[in-house]
Amino acid sequence: MGAQFGGKENEQIVGALGLSDWLRSASLSDLLTDHGHSLDFGALRAEYISLRVRLLAFLFAGLAPLWIPIDYFFLEHELFLSLLALRLAFSGLFLWLGLWSGRTGSLFAARARVLAFLVIPGAFYVGSRLLMNESHAFEEILIGYSFLPFLLVALLAVFPLTLAEGAISVGWVFAFVMGFELYTGDLFSIPIVADLWLLGLLGAIALWAELTQLHMLLRLYREATRDPLTRLVNRRVLNRWLTAELRRSEEENRPLSVLLFDLDLFKRINDNYGHLVGDTVLRAFGDLLNKEATTPLVGRYGGEEFLAILPGTEAGEALAIAERIRQGCRTLRVPAGENQYVGFTTSVGVAEFRPGEDPEELIKRVDKGLYQAKEAGRDLVTLAD
Numbered sequence: 001m002g003a004q005f006g007g008k009e010n011e012q013i014v015g016a017l018g019l020s021d022w023l024r025s026a027s028l029s030d031l032l033t034d035h036g037h038s039l040d041f042g043a044l045r046a047e048y049i050s051l052r053v054r055l056l057a058f059l060f061a062g063l064a065p066l067w068i069p070i071d072y073f074f075l076e077h078e079l080f081l082s083l084l085a086l087r088l089a090f091s092g093l094f095l096w097l098g099l100w101s102g103r104t105g106s107l108f109a110a111r112a113r114v115l116a117f118l119v120i121p122g123a124f125y126v127g128s129r130l131l132m133n134e135s136h137a138f139e140e141i142l143i144g145y146s147f148l149p150f151l152l153v154a155l156l157a158v159f160p161l162t163l164a165e166g167a168i169s170v171g172w173v174f175a176f177v178m179g180f181e182l183y184t185g186d187l188f189s190i191p192i193v194a195d196l197w198l199l200g201l202l203g204a205i206a207l208w209a210e211l212t213q214l215h216m217l218l219r220l221y222r223e224a225t226r227d228p229l230t231r232l233v234n235r236r237v238l239n240r241w242l243t244a245e246l247r248r249s250e251e252e253n254r255p256l257s258v259l260l261f262d263l264d265l266f267k268r269i270n271d272n273y274g275h276l277v278g279d280t281v282l283r284a285f286g287d288l289l290n291k292e293a294t295t296p297l298v299g300r301y302g303g304e305e306f307l308a309i310l311p312g313t314e315a316g317e318a319l320a321i322a323e324r325i326r327q328g329c330r331t332l333r334v335p336a337g338e339n340q341y342v343g344f345t346t347s348v349g350v351a352e353f354r355p356g357e358d359p360e361e362l363i364k365r366v367d368k369g370l371y372q373a374k375e376a377g378r379d380l381v382t383l384a385d
Helices: 019-025 029-033 038-074 075-098 107-135 137-147 149-160 164-182 190-225 235-252 266-273 275-292 314-331 359-375
Strands: 256-263 297-304 305-311 334-337 340-342 346-352 382-383
Touching: 029 075, 029 164, 029 256, 038 075, 038 107, 038 149, 038 190, 038 235, 075 107, 107 137, 107 149, 107 164, 107 266, 137 149, 149 164, 149 190, 164 190, 235 256, 235 275, 235 297, 235 305, 235 359, 256 275, 256 314, 256 359, 266 275, 275 297, 275 305, 275 334, 314 346, 314 382, 346 359, 359 382
Parallel strands: 346 382
Antiparallel strands: 256 305, 256 346, 297 305, 334 340
């Protein structure tokens, strides 16, 4: 399957939806895990998550020291100094997390940021509660520390996480709260059970908010990057993919080829049978390309032109793939009226990436190969010089 962005497509425009409408419009496989998401969308989501973690980290780093005067006036000196050191470490670690700017497009790094965003306050919560419990601090001061798990769960709502990611994140907060209360022997007391119930309620709301954000981000991304007719990606995404794959090809010293397709005499089809039939032809070819190109990196390049990017593929193998698609195109028939069908053919340019070549040069070369196929009589595959 080519150019998949995850799950089934939803063409319904979602406004202010109720629960049943939202569930009908959402693709559940997209929301459960990221297995069906494209690498391109994964990078975009990683950037969203990383940016929000960094902003929240800076916020925590700045706000954490503001509680120091309260501790100073209400806590005994030794406890104050211990909590001061813990709080400054807490603030410093969040400052480090906010300054961590590398690999913002990596989902692995984004998940590591979310984990750090949970681990740092989790460690602070456990450490501060242990110190406070040993000193029998005022209940009013304890509140300023015990609210932290509730705040963390609520803040998870700002991230576009899948259900699996969100459940693991909420579960982590539950784990360090329950672990601490189990250690102190208060886990089954009525106040702690009530706190866990409230934490669970906030966790469910946070999961709902996370999935809503993910669903909206997916829908907006697809609308911005997919050709509405063929449901393949558009030229902008293809150019971004090509740039990334050329860089990877040079770094890993592996071949890469591109195929540029043009439907022959497509204007004549529109003129003779109408644009609706022309649209059907484009969709039929897009489906064929999606099925036969052996790569997910395919899309509509513009008009009746389509591009396929073949990482790890030398020119000889690329020619065979292009020929298979050309032959498959000749067998296609689309309805053009009552008991009437129209066939069509495609010309294909093939080019293998040359080290040092930039995307524009490669496209110009494969376009020249396509032009040669057209000039030689159409319905041909030509390897670019």
